[in-house]
Amino acid sequence: MKTYIAQRLFVAGLTLFGMSVVIFALLRLAPGDIVDVLFSAAGYVDPSERQLILEELGLDEPVWKQYVTWIAQIFTGDLGKSYRYDLPAWEIIKPLIPVTVELAILATIVSVLLGVPAGVMSAVRQDTGFDYALRVVSLAGLSMPSFWLGMVIILTLVAWLGWIPPLTYVSPRENFWLHSVQFLLPALAVGYRSSALIMRITRSAMLEVLREDYIRTAWAKGQAGRAVVWRHALKNAILPVVTVIGIEFAFLIGGLVVTETVFNLPGVARFLVEAILWRDYPIVQNLVMIIAIVVIFTNLIVDLLYGVLDPRVRYGG
Amino acid sequence: MYPRSLVTTVVALGVAAVAMSGVPAVGQAPRPGGVLNVTQREDSPQGFAIHETSTISTVWPAMPCLSNLVIFDPLKQQESAESVVGELAEKWAWQDGNRSLVLSLRKNVKWHDGQPFTSKDVKFTFDMVRGAPDAGKLRINPRKGWYENVEAIEAPDPHTVVFRLKRPQPSLLLMLASGYSPVYAAHVPPAQYRTTCVGTGPFKVKEWRKGEFIDYVKNPDYFIEGRPYLDGMRYVVIKERGTRVAALQAGQVDVSFPGDMSPTSGEQLKNAVPGIVVRPTHENVNNNIIMNMKKPPFDNAKVRLAVSHAIDRRALTTAVHQGGGVVGAAMAPKPHGVWGLPEKELLALPGYGTDPAEEKEKARRILRDLGFTPQNPLRVEMATRAIAIYVDMASFVINELKQVGIEATLKQVETAQWHAMATRGDYQIGANLTGIGPDDPDANFYENYVCGSPRNYSFYCSEQVEKMIEQQSAELDPAKRMRMVWDIQKRLEQDAARPMLNWRLDHFTTWPKVKNLVPHQSLYNWGRMQEVWLDR
Numbered sequence: 001m002k003t004y005i006a007q008r009l010f011v012a013g014l015t016l017f018g019m020s021v022v023i024f025a026l027l028r029l030a031p032g033d034i035v036d037v038l039f040s041a042a043g044y045v046d047p048s049e050r051q052l053i054l055e056e057l058g059l060d061e062p063v064w065k066q067y068v069t070w071i072a073q074i075f076t077g078d079l080g081k082s083y084r085y086d087l088p089a090w091e092i093i094k095p096l097i098p099v100t101v102e103l104a105i106l107a108t109i110v111s112v113l114l115g116v117p118a119g120v121m122s123a124v125r126q127d128t129g130f131d132y133a134l135r136v137v138s139l140a141g142l143s144m145p146s147f148w149l150g151m152v153i154i155l156t157l158v159a160w161l162g163w164i165p166p167l168t169y170v171s172p173r174e175n176f177w178l179h180s181v182q183f184l185l186p187a188l189a190v191g192y193r194s195s196a197l198i199m200r201i202t203r204s205a206m207l208e209v210l211r212e213d214y215i216r217t218a219w220a221k222g223q224a225g226r227a228v229v230w231r232h233a234l235k236n237a238i239l240p241v242v243t244v245i246g247i248e249f250a251f252l253i254g255g256l257v258v259t260e261t262v263f264n265l266p267g268v269a270r271f272l273v274e275a276i277l278w279r280d281y282p283i284v285q286n287l288v289m290i291i292a293i294v295v296i297f298t299n300l301i302v303d304l305l306y307g308v309l310d311p312r313v314r315y316g317g
Numbered sequence: 318m319y320p321r322s323l324v325t326t327v328v329a330l331g332v333a334a335v336a337m338s339g340v341p342a343v344g345q346a347p348r349p350g351g352v353l354n355v356t357q358r359e360d361s362p363q364g365f366a367i368h369e370t371s372t373i374s375t376v377w378p379a380m381p382c383l384s385n386l387v388i389f390d391p392l393k394q395q396e397s398a399e400s401v402v403g404e405l406a407e408k409w410a411w412q413d414g415n416r417s418l419v420l421s422l423r424k425n426v427k428w429h430d431g432q433p434f435t436s437k438d439v440k441f442t443f444d445m446v447r448g449a450p451d452a453g454k455l456r457i458n459p460r461k462g463w464y465e466n467v468e469a470i471e472a473p474d475p476h477t478v479v480f481r482l483k484r485p486q487p488s489l490l491l492m493l494a495s496g497y498s499p500v501y502a503a504h505v506p507p508a509q510y511r512t513t514c515v516g517t518g519p520f521k522v523k524e525w526r527k528g529e530f531i532d533y534v535k536n537p538d539y540f541i542e543g544r545p546y547l548d549g550m551r552y553v554v555i556k557e558r559g560t561r562v563a564a565l566q567a568g569q570v571d572v573s574f575p576g577d578m579s580p581t582s583g584e585q586l587k588n589a590v591p592g593i594v595v596r597p598t599h600e601n602v603n604n605n606i607i608m609n610m611k612k613p614p615f616d617n618a619k620v621r622l623a624v625s626h627a628i629d630r631r632a633l634t635t636a637v638h639q640g641g642g643v644v645g646a647a648m649a650p651k652p653h654g655v656w657g658l659p660e661k662e663l664l665a666l667p668g669y670g671t672d673p674a675e676e677k678e679k680a681r682r683i684l685r686d687l688g689f690t691p692q693n694p695l696r697v698e699m700a701t702r703a704i705a706i707y708v709d710m711a712s713f714v715i716n717e718l719k720q721v722g723i724e725a726t727l728k729q730v731e732t733a734q735w736h737a738m739a740t741r742g743d744y745q746i747g748a749n750l751t752g753i754g755p756d757d758p759d760a761n762f763y764e765n766y767v768c769g770s771p772r773n774y775s776f777y778c779s780e781q782v783e784k785m786i787e788q789q790s791a792e793l794d795p796a797k798r799m800r801m802v803w804d805i806q807k808r809l810e811q812d813a814a815r816p817m818l819n820w821r822l823d824h825f826t827t828w829p830k831v832k833n834l835v836p837h838q839s840l841y842n843w844g845r846m847q848e849v850w851l852d853r
Binding site for chain 2: 033043052085092157162166263277
C-alpha cells in the first residue's frame with residue numbers, strides 16, 4: 001500500500017511538472033500580454049512606455065528564466081505578484097478557494113443524493129413508466145447546461161418573487177441562512193447535471209449486478225428486497241459510480257466558471273477566466289496548479305477508496 | 318378639442334415623468350443617510366488610477382474618492398462651458414490675453430489621510446500628466462495630448478495655481494472638468510492609486526474586495542458643507558449581463574452601470590418594475606469605421622468614401638442597436654451634444670443621406686470608376702474586437718459593403734490585441750468604438766484626428782485640417798468657434814477620415830428612490846455622487 005501511494009505521488013509530481021510546463025507555454029503562446037491589456041483600457045499603445053512596463057514586470061526576461069523564477073518561487077512558498085492588482089498572488093487566490101470548494105462539495109452532495117437513489121430505483125424498475133420518467137429527467141439534466149439552468153433559476157426567482165440570492169459573498173458567520181441560500185441554488189443547478197450522469201452510471205452498473213448469480217441466489221433465499229438491492233447489489237455496483245463522482249468533483253473545481261458568473265460567486269473558476277483574459281500570468285499559473293493538485297489528489301483518494309469499498313481490490317507494489 | 322380629462326391625464330403624466338427623471342424634485346428637500354448600491358460591470362481595471370486609463374470601468378467607481386479643480390455641474394444634464402463649476406478651485410480667471418488660467422483653491426481641504434491639500438498637489442498632478450521634465454511619471458499616460466498647449470504650471474502660494482499656455486485655449490477648462498482630470502496627492506506615489514485611493518472626494522474607500530465590490534463611506538471632512546448626503550456606497554461587480562438586469566429588478570442594486578442598458582433591457586425593467594426610471598442617455602461613445610490609410614486600398618480617399626456611402630447608419634441603429642443610437646458626425650449630435658452639426662449639413666455628408674439606395678448607388682459608381690465590379694469585387698478583411706457589440710456592428714457593415722461590391726471577411730481580434738493591432742496598423746478596415754471624455758472639440762480632435770495622435774488608428778493626416786483644429790482651439794468667440802468646428806467635421810467626413818456610424822444611447826436605469834443622479838451627455842464625467850440622496 002505504501003509503495004503504491006509512493007508510486008502515485010511520484011507520478012503526481014511528474015504530472016504537476018508537465019502541467020507547469022504546459023500552462024506556462026500555453027500562456028506565452030496566446031497572443032498579447034498584460035501590457036497590451038493595460039494599453040487596451042487606455043485606448044492606445046506607446047512602445048517606450050510598453051517596454052518600461054515589460055521590464056517592471058520581468059516580462060522582458062528570456063522565457064526559460066521566467067519559468068525558472070516561477071518554479072523557484074513556488075518552492076519558497078511565494079507565488080509572485082498579480083500583474084493586474086499589484087498584490088501578492090496568494091492574497092488574491094486564498095479567499096477564492098473556500099468558495100469554490102464549498103460549492104463543489106455541495107453540488108456533489110446534491111448530485112449523489114439525487115443521482116444514486118434515482119439510478120438504483122430506475123434499474124430495479126427497469127422498463128416501467130417510472131424508469132422511463134427518470135431516464136427522461138436525467139437526459140434533460142444532461143442536455144441542459146448548468147449555466148442556462150442557473151440563469152433560468154435567477155430569472156424565475158426575480159419574475160415570481162422579485163428576489164434573487166445575494167450578489168456579494170455572505171460568510172456563514174455573518175448570516176448562515178443567506179449563506180446557505182447563496183450556495184444552495186447554484187449547487188442545485190450544477191448538481192442536477194451531475195446527478196443525471198451519476199444516475200445513468202448507477203443504473204447501468206446496477207442492471208449488470210442485478211443479473212449476477214449471487215443476486216438471484218439472494219432473491220431465491222427469500223432475502224428482503226431492500227437488503228438485496230441496497231446491501232448486495234449497490235455495494236457491488238458502486239465502484240464505477242465512485243469513479244464518476246470523483247471525476248465530477250475534480251471537474252467542478254475548475255469547471256464552475258459560468259455558474260459562478262451567473263450567481264456572482266467570487267470563486268476560483270470565475271477569477272481564473274478573468275485572469276486569463278488579463279494575461280495575469282502569476283494568478284493563472286498558480287490557480288491552474290492548485291486545480292491540478294486538487295484533481296490529482298481527488299483521483300488518488302478515489303483509487304484508495306476502491307480498497308475500502310471492495311476488499312478484493314489489492315494495491316500492487 | 319380634446320376631452321378635459323385626457324388633457325389632465327397627459328399633463329399629469331408629463332409632470333410625473335419630470336419628477337421621476339432624476340432632476341431635483343421641486344419641494345423635496347434632500348434627506349441624508351442610506352447606502353447606495355451601484356452596478357459595476359467588471360472589477361476596476363486600474364483601481365483608482367484614473368490618469369492611467371480611459372475605461373469607464375475605472376472612472377465610474379473611482380470618481381467618488383477624488384476631486385477635480387473644476388467639474389461639470391452634477392445637476393445639469395448638458396455639459397458645456399457654462400455648466401463648469403468649481404470643485405477644489407473656488408474661482409478662476411483667464412489672464413494675460415487668455416494665456417494664463419489662474420485658479421484660487423479652497424482652503425482647509427484635507428486628503429483622506431489627513432494631509433492638507435495645496436497647490437503643490439495640483440502642480441504635481443498636471444506636470445505629471447503633461448509629461449513635464451523632472452515631474453512624476455505615470456506608467457501609462459493616455460491624456461498627455463490634452464495638455465500639449467500648457468507651457469508651465471506655477472504654484473505661487475499654497476492656494477493659487479496658474480496654468481500658463483502657449484496660446485489661448487478655452488477648452489482647457491472643460492478638459493479639467495472631465496472625470497478624467499482628478500488631482501492626485503503629491504505625497505502619495507502615483508502607482509499607489511492602482512490599489513488604494515487617497516483623495517479629497519466626498520467618499521473614502523472602506524474596502525475593495527477584488528472581483529466583488531468597492532465599499533465607500535462618507536468623508537466627514539469633505540470640503541462642501543452638508544455633502545455628501547449618502548452614508549456610503551457599494552459598487553457591486555456583476556460580470557454577467559443577465560444577472561445585472563435581474564439584480565436591478567430585484568432591487569439588489571439601485572443604479573445601472575453607465576452604458577450598459579439596451580433599449581430592450583430598459584423596456585423589460587419598466588414592464589417588470591412600475592416606477593423604475595429608465596432614461597435614454599447619450600454616452601459620448603461612437604461606433605465608427607477605421608480604415609488604414611497607410612495601406613492600399615484605403616490610402617485612396619475614393620475607396621474610403623465608397624465605404625462611407627455604403628453604410629445605412631439609420632438601419633444599423635434600428636437593427637443592431639434596437640434604436641439605442643443617434644446619427645451624427647465627429648462631434649456628439651444635437652440635442653445631446655453642444656457641437657453637433659445642424660441636421661441639414663449632416664444630411665448632405667457622404668453616407669448620411671436619408672435615401673440609402675441613392676447612397677449605395679453613389680458607392681457603386683465610385684467603385685466602378687476604380688475598376689471594381691460585381692465580377693471583380695474589392696476584397697478586404699474587416700477586423701473587429703471579439704466582443705458582441707463590435708462583432709454585431711461589423712457583421713452589419715460587411716453586409717452593407719457586400720451590396721455595393723466590397724467583399725469583406727470578418728476577422729475577430731481578441732480584446733488584448735485590439736488596440737495594439739490598431740495602433741501598429743496591422744489591419745485594412747475595422748469596426749471600432751471610440752469614447753470621448755468631455756463633449757469638447759479639443760479633447761476629441763487632438764486624441765483622434767491630428768497627425769500621429771495616440772488614437773488616430775486610421776493614420777489620417779491633413780495639414781489643412783490640423784491648421785483648422787489649431788485655429789478653432791484658440792478661438793475665443795463661441796459662435797465663430799462653433800462654425801469652425803462644423804467645418805472640421807464636414808471636412809473629416811468628406812475625407813472619410815473615420816466615418817461615424819452612430820453615437821450610442823444608454824438606457825440608464827435607477828430606482829425611483831435615487832435622487833439627484835443626473836446623467837450627462839458623456840458618461841465619463843458625472844460619477845462624483847456628492848449630490849445623490851435616497852428618498853427612503
